[in-house]
Amino acid sequence: MALTPQNSEAFMREVDEAVRQDQLLTFWQRFGRWIVAAVIIGLAAFAGWLYWQHYTKTQSQAVSEEMDKVIATAVGGGTPEAKELDKLTQASQPGFRASALLVKAGTAARKGDSKAAIAAYKAMADDASLDRPYRDLALIRQTTLEFETLQPQQVVDRLKPLAVEGAPWFGSAGELVAIAYMKMRKPDLAGPLFAAMAKDKDVPQSIRSRARQMAGLLGVDAVETPVAAGQE
Numbered sequence: 001m002a003l004t005p006q007n008s009e010a011f012m013r014e015v016d017e018a019v020r021q022d023q024l025l026t027f028w029q030r031f032g033r034w035i036v037a038a039v040i041i042g043l044a045a046f047a048g049w050l051y052w053q054h055y056t057k058t059q060s061q062a063v064s065e066e067m068d069k070v071i072a073t074a075v076g077g078g079t080p081e082a083k084e085l086d087k088l089t090q091a092s093q094p095g096f097r098a099s100a101l102l103v104k105a106g107t108a109a110r111k112g113d114s115k116a117a118i119a120a121y122k123a124m125a126d127d128a129s130l131d132r133p134y135r136d137l138a139l140i141r142q143t144t145l146e147f148e149t150l151q152p153q154q155v156v157d158r159l160k161p162l163a164v165e166g167a168p169w170f171g172s173a174g175e176l177v178a179i180a181y182m183k184m185r186k187p188d189l190a191g192p193l194f195a196a197m198a199k200d201k202d203v204p205q206s207i208r209s210r211a212r213q214m215a216g217l218l219g220v221d222a223v224e225t226p227v228a229a230g231q232e
Helices: 005-075 082-088 094-110 114-125 132-149 152-162 170-183 187-199 205-217
Strands: none
Touching: 094 114, 094 132, 114 132, 132 152, 132 170, 152 170, 170 187, 170 205, 187 205
């Protein structure tokens, strides 16, 4: 019996559907287990990533709290627990590690162990894995402890790149360089440097006060000129 156009179209749809089902079944039989495995692995990886994010955040908070305690102890004039401090110097976070190293070196210096403190600061200054501001501060503190044993020119060579206006440690480095210039009998270099520090609002007030006095003794004007109203 001949099929009408309508029946023929319905028959072809049924054939296409059967073929698709057969292809899908064949595909699933061949690759189904791999798809399931891939989905499971993907979910496991995502779960692991979430756990790692949580773990990292928790660890960072824990290290931060430990670091706060150590710094508070050091600032208060106490001696941080050696075991806890050593642990922080091995922290995976560079900032915490650098801060702990500074505290450790500073503690040694406060105890009078200059040799250990100098070695610790030098190691920091030479450590390329630390951010530059930490390394520069370590170099300044190392130089401060070694100042009396260094030639003035050595001090200048070390710290002159840091003793420039706008640099993070301008005051600390600039003061040492200016004193070195005075020991070298170069007041023409020391005076303007003292004056620049005295006028720089980013320099700590204690250093600014000393710099203003020294600049005045050297005959350099270090008094800030008030800004007239309407001329700011």
